[in-house]
Amino acid sequence: xxxxxxxxxxxxxxxxxxxxxxxxxxxxxxxxxxxxxxxxxxxxxxxxxxxxxxxxxxxxxxxxxxxxxxxxxxxxxxxxxxxxxxxxxxxxxxxxxxxxxxxxxxxxxxxxxxxxxxxxxxxxxxxxxxxxxxxxxxxxxxxxxxxxxxxxxxxxxxxxxxxxxxxxxxxxxxxxxxxxxxxxxxxxxxxxxxxxxxxxxxxxxxxxxxxxxxxxxxxxxxxxxxxx
Amino acid sequence: xxxxxxxxxxxxxxxxxxxxxxxxxxxxxxxxxxxxxxxxxxxxxxxxxxxxxxxxxxxxxxxxxxxxxxxxxxxxxxxxxxxxxxxxxxxxxxxxxxxxxxxxxxxxxxxxxxxxxxxxxxxxxxxxxxxxxxxxxxxxxxxxxxxxxxxxxxxxxxxxxxxxxxxxxxxxxxxxxxxxxxxxxxxxxxxxxxxxxxxxxxxxxxxxxxxxxxxxxxxxxxxxxxxxxxxxxxxxxxxxxxxxxxxxxxxxxxxxxxxxxxxxxxxxxx
Numbered sequence: 214x215x216x217x218x219x220x221x222x223x224x225x226x227x228x229x230x231x232x233x234x235x236x237x238x239x240x241x242x243x244x245x246x247x248x249x250x251x252x253x254x255x256x257x258x259x260x261x262x263x264x265x266x267x268x269x270x271x272x273x274x275x276x277x278x279x280x281x282x283x284x285x286x287x288x289x290x291x292x293x294x295x296x297x298x299x300x301x302x303x304x305x306x307x308x309x310x311x312x313x314x315x316x317x318x319x320x321x322x323x324x325x326x327x328x329x330x331x332x333x334x335x336x337x338x339x340x341x342x343x344x345x346x347x348x349x350x351x352x353x354x355x356x357x358x359x360x361x362x363x364x365x366x367x368x369x370x371x372x373x374x375x376x377x378x379x380x381x382x383x384x385x386x387x388x389x390x391x392x393x394x395x396x397x398x399x400x401x402x403x404x405x406x407x408x409x410x411x412x413x414x415x416x417x418x419x420x421x422x423x424x425x426x427x428x429x430x431x432x433x434x435x436x437x438x439x440x441x
Numbered sequence: 442x443x444x445x446x447x448x449x450x451x452x453x454x455x456x457x458x459x460x461x462x463x464x465x466x467x468x469x470x471x472x473x474x475x476x477x478x479x480x481x482x483x484x485x486x487x488x489x490x491x492x493x494x495x496x497x498x499x500x501x502x503x504x505x506x507x508x509x510x511x512x513x514x515x516x517x518x519x520x521x522x523x524x525x526x527x528x529x530x531x532x533x534x535x536x537x538x539x540x541x542x543x544x545x546x547x548x549x550x551x552x553x554x555x556x557x558x559x560x561x562x563x564x565x566x567x568x569x570x571x572x573x574x575x576x577x578x579x580x581x582x583x584x585x586x587x588x589x590x591x592x593x594x595x596x597x598x599x600x601x602x603x604x605x606x607x608x609x610x611x612x613x614x615x616x617x618x619x620x621x622x623x624x625x626x627x628x629x630x631x632x633x634x635x636x637x638x639x640x641x642x643x644x645x646x647x648x649x650x651x652x653x654x655x656x657x658x659x660x661x662x663x664x665x666x667x668x669x670x671x672x673x674x675x676x677x678x679x680x681x682x683x684x685x686x687x688x689x690x691x692x693x694x695x696x697x698x699x700x701x702x703x704x705x706x707x708x709x710x711x
Binding site for chain 2: 298305
């Protein structure tokens with residue numbers, strides 16, 4: 214007889230498996246990158262801002278582009294598990310469902326972070342951006358905001374995988390729920406770029422949002438995974 | 442009695458609440474205990490009051506036409522589907538997660554990642570059961586007649602090879618109870634025979650095995666009991682697989698397996 218595996222061990226194994234699958238297929242990264250690149254280029258053609266105006270609108274443009282690109286990655290995450298009904302193999306195992314949720318969330322966090330690392334220099338070039346505030350605060354906002362997007366997104370993507378038009382369903386559910394986080398990440402980024410206001414309030418809001426939705430996701434993921 | 446039941450010459454129609462295991466030994470503790478299980482998909486009733494006990498250490502073959510409810514019954518017992526009504530106990534527990542380490546399941550689909558090799562797939566799924574030994578995964582692959590050193594990704598395997606890897610995945614944690622849904626689809630006759638020999642060996646070592654198949658002839662030499670479902674009902678349950686349940690097509694397969702091969706040798710169903 215075998216023993217029931219632990220949460221962290223399975224989270225780590227599932228994460229390594231997801232990274233390996235993504236490395237081999239590049240389904241999520243490629244589609245995210247092309248989508249985000251298109252958005253940035255089209256926005257740059259649509260506006261011709263001065264350096265000052267750029268600092269005011271860049272936060273909004275950047276996070277909206279990342280949000281749209283994240284949805285593309287989130288759909289891929291669970292589509293992979295539905296192919297060959299692999300998700301059933303996980304459901305049948307004694308592994309904790311929360312480990313799957315955590316590994317998918319961390320995996321998506323890594324994919325979206327890679328996207329951000331590639332996108333931000335492009336934004337700086339296209340919009341001639343120079344931050345007035347300290348750059349390390351941008352890093353903190355990026356970490357908190359990315360987690361906010363993926364923790365919600367991973368949960369709602371799992372919720373919508375068995376619906377007929379899941380590509381439409383996910384943004385319909387995710388975007389309204391993400392509005393407080395989106396507001397916080399855009400305002401925090403703009404505050405740092407312009408140096409006009411302190412971003413601390415928005416950063417705290419993002420931290421609370423992350424905490425609440427991570428907890429809710431962990432609690433509710435098991436019934437979502439086993440829903441028929 | 443409907444046409445299908447007449448066709449198979451159903452000798453026994455278990456009533457709701459009846460034990461329905463006339464062919465088996467007296468059951469002391471059932472490996473699987475099913476009481477009045479009903480499963481609806483919308484307004485369609487896929488299972489209509491299945492009641493049965495299944496003793497441990499036996500090999501059961503579930504037969505029936507497409508849509509009879511065989512796969513649904515297996516999925517309900519394995520906990521992949523909740524019954525709309527009724528009770529299921531597996532290995533003495535009503536909570537399937539409590540006994541998850543003790544049973545294995547092989548589905549219609551292979552339940553494998555196409556982008557990973559056989560060993561990578563098995564290592565991952567074995568880890569879900571707390572098994573970290575690569576040697577054990579390789580042993581499971583060898584058990585189903587494949588070479589664990591194959592580094593090709595599963596997506597590049599033939600359908601039959603994928604079925605065998607899927608079986609290896611289902612048995613890698615040495616389950617006491619094994620559910621196999623159409624294990625022989627797209628598997629060549631020789632490999633299928635190897636698989637049935639493996640199943641018989643596992644049964645002899647005490648594993649309880651359920652096989653859903655349309656290829657009854659393949660299972661006929663090793664089956665302890667057959668359970669026939671029709672329109673969501675358990676219509677008959679008998680020792681082995683009686684000849685009348687082997688269709689001409691299946692009997693032909695059996696003849697081929699025994700090296701007879703001649704069409705005229707095949708007995709037509711009664």
